Structure formats: structure tokens, C-alpha cells
Amino acid sequence: MAQDPLNVLWIEPSFPGRLGAVADWLTRRRGYRSRFYCHNLEPRENWPPSVGRGLDVQVFGVGGVARETAVSWARALERSLCYAYGCWEVLEKNRPRPIDLIVGRSAGLGSSLFAPVYDRAAPIAQFFDYFYHGRAHDLADEAGPETPSAYYHWRRSTAAIELLDLEQAAMAWTPTEWQRSLYPAEYRDEMAVLHDGIDTRRFARSAWHASGRGRRSIAGRPIHESTRVITFVARSVDRLRGFDRFLDVADAVLLARRETIAVVIGERTVRRGLDIAFHNKDYIAHLLGRRPSLDPDRLWILGAKPPAVVAEALAASDLHLAPSRPYPVARSTLEAMSAGCVVIASDQAPHREVIEHGRTGLLMDPADTSAMVDRALAILDNPSEYRPIGEAAAARILERYSQDVCLPRLAERFNDLALSGRRT
């Protein structure tokens, strides 16, 4: 079916956030006219190429409780409404026209909630990440008796903004089946599972992964051909993504194999509010303070890096570890697979959906550190034996998760939505 260019209003708390890459692809490849409304701008080095060339970014302010640094869990929706109102104010001031479609991602902040006050007619496609359960998944599975009741109150109450967004959306969309399974049964049937895709050009299978040969460097630091590289990448280096588990494995591997380095990329400050023990703290410093690394020179902690450096690291990696707690599969895991890395991931539902054990990656019990260490050493000692797994992983991403596969499908849905008549 033909996919016409659409005038799309994108709304997300941050740019590029999650939708920025989607907007960029649709602008470049389908001729969309994109207006991206956000509150925060990430560093310019993270911006996609179509900014200023069909994709315009507009910042909106927030007021009220959203300006406070710490907000009680009971005021989370009130804070969300400040974002939604701030967005509406700028829409009303700028009056962008025409709008065929509104695409929103609230990320718990509900910024598209009042967009229909400005334009009642444009249908809304809403991206959904995660629906919290009171005592299951992410870090809740391991919460101890010392956990305050308020933590569970917050978890049970934070879904309200998602539910309002679900009710308002003409199309609800989530990247994986596992993510969809978290939502209340009443909504699941109507939720589309469409991954927003990996940039397989940026994270293409590297020469190193294809042949085991080639020059490698990460963030300007060259890596000798005989050196083995294990990688850990996360938006923020935290417990949720299993950095503690990674460090246990890395320490043992670095001790056992001298010509190995461990590379860690991600912001040092824990940003996710669900980690009440370490929120806004440096989790790396916490772990290393309790148990210094055996060889700090071979533990490269790079901090947050732009996608180009992440791509370099993954292109050079001999083993990528994704020992996450149950949470939506990290983009970095898919990017590692796309780059042709051999990935060891925790054996849990979100990973089982994208990794076929023994064929496109390895799924292991994250609590069994010694088994992971043994397997890691086997991979580093015999890279050619495991190379077919990385090869199959890259092929799987190309086939199912590349932007060029995922986004035409999404464009088709957007097209249908815009054509199906305007929503009141």
C-alpha cells in the first residue's frame, strides 16, 4: 500500500528520546513533515540528521510541581499534567498546521494528554514502554522486607498516566510482546506490537566480527588484535540492567585472562526512579567502593557516549553481556546483536523473545556467576567457534528488527490511521 507523506506532531518529554529516530527515518525516507515537541534537549551529538531538514524541534516549558526537583510519589500525575499543559501552551501559541497525526510517548510524563485540546481531530498514536506491576518484574522481584510501603504504593499508582494515554490513543503501540503482556487484559488486544527498529547501518556487522581481524578502537583508544573485549552498555549503568552481575563476571574474566578489557558505557548516575536505593546516585562508585576492581586499568568506564562511540565499542566487542533484571529488552542488546556480537543475556522473558538460545545468543541464569564466567572464557578463548552465533544474531536483527523492516510497517499503520478519518 502506498505510504503518503504525513504531517506529524511528535510529542515526547525529551528529544531525540525514543521517537526521534523514528521521526528521522520517516522524514528522510517517507517525506514526512515532522514537528517534534519536547521539554528537554539531549546533547546535539545525539540528534538525528534530519533536524532542520523536515524535522523541526520545539521546546516547551513546564511549570508547577514539575519544576520541583523532588516530588512525592502521590504527585506524579500532577507533575505529568504540568508537562501536558506546557506542551499545549506552546501548541496554542505556535498553532502548527496541518496535523495529520499526533505521535506521543509520555514516558510517564503524559505530555501528549492535552494535545487534543489544541487539535481534537488528529488521531493519536501512542508509544507504550512499560506498565508497572505492584510486586513483579524489574527490581521488585528482589525487593526485601525493608522496602517501604510507599515504594509499592508508587508502583501501583504510576500506571494512571499510561491508562489515560491508552484511553486517548487511537493506536496503542509497544515494541515487544512481553511489553504488551504487562498491560491490563482489557487493552492488550488493541495494542500493536511493532518494534521501532535498530539503525543497522550504524550498528552493522563489523569486520572484526566477520573475520576476527581488523583495526579496532574505542573512543580514540586503540585495541590490540590479541586483546579480548567484553562490553556492557546501558543508558545508565545501574542494577536494573545488571551492572552488579556484569562486574562479578568481568572481575573473574579479567583475573583469568590478562589480555582482556571490560568496557562499560552509560551514564554513571542512576536515573530510573524505580531504583529507590540508588536513584540519582553513582552505582558504579558504590560497587567499586565496596569491592575495588582487581585491575582498574582494564576496566574502562567510559560514561555516557554518543551512538557513534557505542557503535565502535560494539564493533570491537568479543562478548557483550546483558544480565538485566526483567525489563524491556535494552536497545543496546539489539544493537550488539546487529553489530554481530556474541551476546550472553539473562534467561528471562524479554530476552527469550528476541534471542534464540544457542543460535542467536546465549541465555543464562544471571544468578549463576560461575557458569557465566565459564561460558565467557570459552567464548573469548574460541571466538571462531562462537562466531556463527554473532552472525545469526546480526541476521536476525536485519530480518526482524532493522529500521528498514520495522518502520515501513509502522508507516503503513500511520497511513491507515490518518486515512481512517479523523478522531474526535
Next chain:
Amino acid sequence: MNILFIHDAFPAQFGRLGQELATKHGWKCQFLVQSLSSCPTPTEEMLRAVELYQMPMTAEHKTGEGIPWPQIYGQFLEQCRSVFDVLKAKPEIRPDLVVAHGGRGAPTLFLRDVLDGPIINYCEYYFATSHRDISYRIDLPPAEPAPFFPRCINAPTLAILADCDAGYSATAWQRSSFPSRFHSKIEVHFDGIETELYRPGPAPRKIGDRSIPEGTKVVTFVSRGLESIRGFDLFMKVADRIARTRSDVLFVVVGGEEIHYGWDKLHTGAPSFKQWVLGRGDYDLSRFIFVGRILPEQLADIFRISDLHIYLTAPFVLSWSMLNAMSSGCVVLGSDVPPVREVIRPGENGLVGPLFDVEALTESALRVLDDPATYAPLGRAARRTIEESYSLEVCFSPIKDFFERVASRGR
């Protein structure tokens, strides 16, 4: 069966139900409430039959003032926390079933962390973004929150709907207000009208100190708050026209000046909607008796002397007062909106007219006042409708059966 009812007030919706379940069926009925209601007040029998527990009052209930609309959900969560705290502190409350009410969502969101039994949510209403309830009166001056509040007011309701095991609404129209995806979870069970209290018959023709002569016609209007969503302003216009046509009519208006729904204070700027309405018309107030809020027994007496009851709601939760009036054998002239149409079959057990068509409503009212004998059968049919479909006696068994079904299903 051990059942816990949660409600802001007692007895409200659940008091009589709990009394029946306890005294006739041996159920242990516990109530967790914020306050004892003064209207209606709990009876001695009721208080003996059930166990009452009090939770701290929310700020909104303490002050009686509304809270800023963006804080509605936070207020709801505070109430949820209060309920959780009480249950955590009182191990003697461990019911087989929880039945909870909340005008903007029952405060049961955190109960899963302290109770195992199923939870039933009384699904009173789901607000719309247009064409219903607080968004209906576009004829009135716009208020700043009007486009925004309806888009977030349902947050507590949605959170509870997604969490509860089952729900029930008082009427089919109220159930239909909820997103259709939840309909399979919601049954329709009306609470029940006290047909012994609200019944036709003789009553003193006196309201307060004022006697009402035999020849004087009485037109009644009842609403918890005299506000736009219940059409108080439209009633006054109709009443004014009737008063100018007939000199023998007295209008008895029951209800407080507080605003429970919508933007009346904001878009009028007046201390109350009643004052705003009265200030904009040339009404002969000697023809009106404003009695404020009164006890059910007094209301029942007023209905017994009513020649015509006017009920001009916007599409919104049906008021018990309309059903009480019907139970009392009144001829009811209601607004022609779906919740009213669910009960009133025009020309059979009542009358309806277009909500905004003051002329048409006035003409209908005058016809009833001019020729009461012709319209008396409508009042009798109204009474039958309540006896057959909405009385406590009729409604009790299906509700009890519903509770038992949900309890036996478990979580």
C-alpha cells in the same frame, strides 16, 4: 460471608444493604468510612447490625472545599494510603470480599498488599470529554479548566477498574459511560429505593413555618447542590414562566448551595450558582421556598404534596431524588436525556422535554397543572415502576447474588 464496605460516608449507598445482609443472612458486615452522614442519618438498628471503622478524613472532606483539579489523583492516592494504613493496623478486618465506592474512584488501589480477597468496585460514572456531564453545558460561559480536567479526571477510576475483580453500576446508562472494553467486568444493579419511606399519601401542607393552602399547586425541584449540571438555572426559567401564567403555584426547591460538579463557581464568579441565577432574573421570590438540604423524612413529605416534580439534569448520573419522587407517586417532568429515558417512558410513567427548550418544558408543566386528573395515572405508573424494578426489596437479592458469585470466584 465476611464483607468489608468502603465508602466516604455511612450509611450512604451501602448502609441499608449491610444491615439486610447482617440481620437476615448472618453476614459479618464491616464498614470503613470517613464520616457518619447527617443526611440520611444511620438508624440504631443499622449501627447495631454492622461494625464501623473510621479512617482519617481527606483534606477535601475536612474543609468541604474542592481541591485544584490537577491534584485530584494525588488526593485519591492519599485516600488509598489511609485505607491501606487502617487495614494494616487492624488485623481484625480480613474480609472475604471488599465492596468499595468512590465518586472519583474507590480507594482500594493498595489493598492487594494487605488483603487477599476479591475487590468489587462500585462503578458510579466515567466522565466524558464532551457532550455529557460537566462538559455538556456549553451554553454557559467557558471556564479555564473545562478542556483539561475531563481528560484527567478519570485517572483514579481507570486505575481501580484495571485493578478490581468486578464492578457494578446503578443503571445501564452509567455502565455505558465506561469504556466498552470494561463492560464485561461491570454488572448493573440498582441500589434500591426505600418505597416505604417514599410512598404516596397524605402529608402536612406545611413547610417550615409556611402553610400551603389546599388550592395551591406545589412544584418541586430537588438536587443535592443547586448547580448547572442539574439544570437549576433552567428550572428557574421554567418556574418563572409558570409563575407568570398561574398565580396559584408555589415552588419548593430542595438542595444546598454547594457545587459538586463542574465549573459553576469559576464561570460565574459568584459565591454560588444559586445566587448567580437569582441575580440574573426578575423572579418573584415570594413564590419560592428554598429549604436547603433536609432529612429524607421531610423530603418524603414534600413529595407527597407535590403536584409536579421537575428534574432537568444534563446527561449524568441519575439522581435518587427523581426515583424517590416517582416512588412517592409524583408526576415527573424530566429532561429528555438518556439516563432519564432509562427510567421514564414518556406518557406512561412520566414526561420528558428537551433540556434547553424552556418554552416546551413550561407548556408541559402547565398542562399537568391545568389538568391533574389526566396526568395522575402517570404518577401511579411511576410508583409501580419503582416498586417493580427499583425498590430495595427487588434490588437486594441480585446484589447479594452478585457479591456471592464474585466472592466464590476468588481472585
